[in-house]
Amino acid sequence: MVLRAMERRAKQRVMPVRAAAETEIALRDVTVRYKLAGGGSKTVLHRLNVEIRAGEFVAVLGETGCGKSTLLRMVLGQEFPNEGAVVVDGKPVRRIDARCGYVPQKYALFPDRSVMQNVLYGPENAFCGWMGRARPRFWRFRRELRAEATQMLLRMGLKSGDFSKYPGQLSGGMQQRVAIAQALMMRPPVLLMDEAFSALDPSTRASLQQQLKDAWQETKPTVLFVTHNTSEALLLATRVLVLRPHAEGETESNVLVDMQVPHTNEPLSVRRRTREFEQLHEHVKQLAFRESDGGTELVPTGLVQEMPRRGDAAE
Template sequence: MTTTQVPEIELDHVSMRYQTDKSEVLALEEVTVDIRKGEFVSLLGPSGCGKTTLLRIMADLIQPTNGEIKIAGGTAKEARLAQKYGIVFQSPVLYDWRKIKKNITLPLEMMGIGKEEREKRVDSLLELVGLTDFKEKYPWQLSGGMQQRVAIARALAIEPEILLMDEPFSALDEFSRERLNEELLSIWSKVSNTVVFVTHSISEAIFLSDRVFVLSPHPGRLSAVVEIPLPRPRTKEMRNRKEFYELISEIRDSFEGV
């Protein structure tokens, strides 16, 4: 659901090197991408190709060795300080001693948002992710998929322009994962922010995305940018269409050295 062609995220020849005790490791090499405002894109590649590193660079959690990053025309640091990011990690990272509603409220408390506004915003998010009936439960009383929905709601609580998601469904079984894919798209259709989603699942990337950025095996280079022309809203039946399988083949063929 692309709302405009203006880049929200721009990475220009970004590289990342790590110094270990024995040698220097090149994690990313000369990655250049533009992500449009309101676009849903996936960073796809095998383990160790630098997907998470690239996401962390976008979020200003680590600094690249070389290259330039712009977020909405400014720096990544400016975007982070302006609370433009919401981040969902592979693990939900919920606080077991806080009830679901209180877990979602936490970032708003830290920002000093007033109680009335906090209550209004969190109740709306609980409805958005379908967890209103579970707001007084504790995280350990919820399934893994429900916990990730709480994590998504918490990330959206600050009303970020950009949602960064690092393999949020990888620990779930295939059935739960596909259901969460559908629920994520339903949520995204209502909030319409820019989403960058890290995954090593080709079918997941295709089902969710407007475009897929394919990273080669180590070191991570941009192998291909694949447009996903499947209509929205996406339905589970699309996974069985000929076009879906053709996109899987196209992406598999795009990996360098494979």
């Protein structure tokens, strides 16, 4: 009886159907300060207010040290704000849990488990505890799960011969493919990716971007994607948040630009070659990284203003 309930629960790993406008992630007046080694403190995020709706793909862009990864770690539950609140899936974040899937830049896979074991690890935990694995029902469930995992891995571009390999036997790109499959197998409402593709070569990166986009379109989790790469942010995201480093004495939020990106279904390789994309890319790059180049005033110009802004879209 208990096992049957657990099985039902495990099968309901599927993201619940939500209204499109439902807020999935909310950061309210979030301030984060770090103590410095020589005394004093540094404010990384200052009174940050961000709301991300269910099913959005949000890229966070900005210079090094502007608080992109800090933001992600707070949503994950790995760090907590000094002031303000972080809410995920309607509940405040108090610890790391399965509400968020996580794909870091490195060490994304358990090195002591094969590709298949890595992908099955989460759903097996969701099905039952360690002791429940002696029951035949678990092994039946595992067979079904294995079929699902095989489909997922094939979709992510792996070959069946790779399933029994250990992460150390795979290339960096393959490892990240498995890491995404591992996270998606849990069907989390939120998927957090911290510079997940930054260590990959351009061609692997491009193919992974396409696969991530396809996977997102299929299951529509809410994605928070931290990156340094402007074109990656614009290609993948439906919304881009540009953060800037907080300067002492400033009272406003770190969010420099919060804009909607025109979203199409055309392949990324085609999209990245269009003139509109190049213009948009150049403009956002200037917004995100100009301060370090010239330090001039950061005001969105015509092109970005033409994009539907978050406030505009709601009207």
